[in-house]
Amino acid sequence: xxxxxxxxxxxxxxxAETVTLSCTYDTSESDYYLFWYKQPPSRQMILxxxxxxxxxxxxxxxxxxxNFQKAAKSFSLKISDSQLGDAAMYFCAYRGNAGGTSYGxxxxxxxxxxxxxx
Amino acid sequence: xxxxTQTPRYLIKTRGQQVTLSCSPISGHxxxxxxxQTPGQGLQFLFEYFSETQRNKGNFPGRFSGRQxxxxxxxxxxxxxxxxxxxxxxxxxxxxxGAPEAFFGQGTRLTVV
Numbered sequence: 001x002x003x004x005x006x007x008x009x010x011x012x013x014x015x016a017e018t019v020t021l022s023c024t025y026d027t028s029e030s031d032y033y034l035f036w037y038k039q040p041p042s043r044q045m046i047l048x049x050x051x052x053x054x055x056x057x058x059x060x061x062x063x064x065x066x067n068f069q070k071a072a073k074s075f076s077l078k079i080s081d082s083q084l085g086d087a088a089m090y091f092c093a094y095r096g097n098a099g100g101t102s103y104g105x106x107x108x109x110x111x112x113x114x115x116x117x118x
Numbered sequence: 119x120x121x122x123t124q125t126p127r128y129l130i131k132t133r134g135q136q137v138t139l140s141c142s143p144i145s146g147h148x149x150x151x152x153x154x155q156t157p158g159q160g161l162q163f164l165f166e167y168f169s170e171t172q173r174n175k176g177n178f179p180g181r182f183s184g185r186q187x188x189x190x191x192x193x194x195x196x197x198x199x200x201x202x203x204x205x206x207x208x209x210x211x212x213x214x215x216g217a218p219e220a221f222f223g224q225g226t227r228l229t230v231v
Contacts, residue, residue, distance in 0.1 A: 033218050037222075042224065043206060043224060043225050043227075044222065044223075044224050044225075045208060045210070045222035046222075047219055047220075047221070050218055050219065052218070091161065095218070095220075097218075103173075103174065104149065104151065104166045104168070104173055104174050104212075105151060105163040105166055105174050105176070106151070106153070106161075106163065106210070106220060107163070108153075108160060108161040109160075110160050111160065111161075
């Protein structure tokens with residue numbers, strides 16, 4: 001079974017500063033996707049960024065980037081120039097892509113609450 | 119393009135009752151999956167449907183069931199409700215089974231009293 005671990009229950013950052021959220025995962029599969037989702041108080045889960053395991057290049061979406069270390073099974077999210085609207089719960093998630101037991105389902109970490117101070 | 123729509127948004131039920139939640143995926147999406155979110159257990163996968171067939175199922179008791187219709191809309195049913203079933207139930211849709219991105223609805227908040 002796949003597991004996803006977020007070891008930081010809470011993080012805080014000053015507006016305009018940079019913050020990094022950590023995530024580790026465990027899997028025996030070789031083909032998979034990793035995601036970061038954001039859940040603001042509205043509870044809507046919003047996809048922030050996605051990384052394909054076969055790609056060595058780290059994904060980037062505007063102010064959001066990841067550090068994907070496949071051998072270490074680590075997948076951290078860096079938020080640059082933090083904004084008040086970035087305050088939310090952030091979830092790291094895993095999804096298999098090879099027709100195995102994890103195919104078609106997301107396995108989530110416990111979440112990290114991010115607070116942004118003005 | 120409309121997003122994923124879940125109805126109702128809020129629901130209060132009594133122990134022992136049953137409940138049906140509905141999810142309309144993004145137009146053209148054929149895969150629908152359901153998740154339960156609670157403070158204690160976090161986000162847990164319930165099941166996934168593709169082309170009206172359940173393709174994957176999480177570790178939940180048989181009281182939790184679902185189905186998908188030919189228009190890809192999905193319903194999940196919980197029978198004999200227990201207090202522990204109080205949760206936010208999230209539905210997500212993907213264009214095809216195993217497509218990378220899953221897009222979520224706003225959820226149904228179920229309270230069992």
